[in-house]
Amino acid sequence: MSVDLRVYLVTDPGLGGSRPVEHIVAAAVEGGVTIVQLRDKAAGPAALEAVARRLLTVLAGTGVPLVINDRMDVAAAVGAGLHVGRTDVAPVDARAALxxxxxxxxxxxxxxxxxxxxxxxxxxxxxxxVWETATKSDAGPGIGLDTVSRAARNNRLPVVGIGGIDAARAGEVVAAGAAGVAVVSAVMAAADPRAAARAIRESVDAALAGRAEGER
Known part of the structure; x- marks a missing residue:
């Protein structure tokens, strides 16, 4: 299937303060987020499923899909998508269960x-x-834009860049060949998630337009 990856929001409840995750997500989608990943490593299956169902209600009618980080059981239970790491369930097995x-x-x-x-x-x-980030403690050092470009060239699948990305950097990642950018703190911790998402979306769209122009 074709997925709009332009602005990929990864949730982190610890960054939102007292604000419910679904409130931040709703505002961010109004600002231009195109796909949402529910990530909460501390939540058990029942709590994660409850949040997922609230997010699905928020996203209903927007065309913005929800994916669950790692937890295939929750994704299958609520009918959402899934995002896995290299040490999680094999993609082929996940696809069969979703x-x-x-x-x-x-x-x-x-x-x-x-x-x-x-x-x-x-x-x-x-x-x-792409750049070093404090949002994910085990993320490792930044890989840089050259690696993003190489990954985009070497994969037939669309590539989304993640790590240390905000509105100022989003355009660089897309100009390097990515289909979009994944952001966490740039939106989840923003005082105005709608405005933060809008700024990132504008940067991404401008970079995509510039790339398309250069390919003509």
Whole structure:
């Protein structure tokens, strides 16, 4: 399936303060977020499923899909998509367990090649951290824009860059070849998530337009 990856919001409840995650997500979608990943490593399955269902209500009618980080059981239970790491469930097995037509993505970090059969099961690959980030403690050092470019060239699947990205950097990642950018703190911690998402969306759209013009 084709997934709009331009502005990919990854949730982190610790960054939102007292604000409910669904309130931040609703505002961010109004600002231009195109896909949402529910990530909460501390939540148990029941709590995560409850948040996922609230987010699905918020996203209903917007065309913005929801993916769940790591938890295939929750994703399958609520009919959402799934995002996995390289040490999580195999993409082929995940695809078989998920509802038809939902997004499935994988983190490749340094743009490593996918295993045989994985490409057909996946909709996108996330590459990062592009720059060092404190949002994910085990993310490792920044891989840089050259690696993003190489990953975009070497993968038939669309690539989304993640790690240390804000509105000022989003255009650089897309200009390097990414289909979009994944952001966490730039939106989740923003005083105005709607405005923060809008600024990132404008940067991404401008970079995509510039890339298209350069390819003519």
């Amino acid at each position: 509802a038809p037509g939902v997004p499935l993505g994988v983190s490749t970090y340094a743009g490593r090649d996918l295993a045989p059969g994985e490409e057909e099961a996946l909709d996108y690959v996330a590459v990062g951290p």
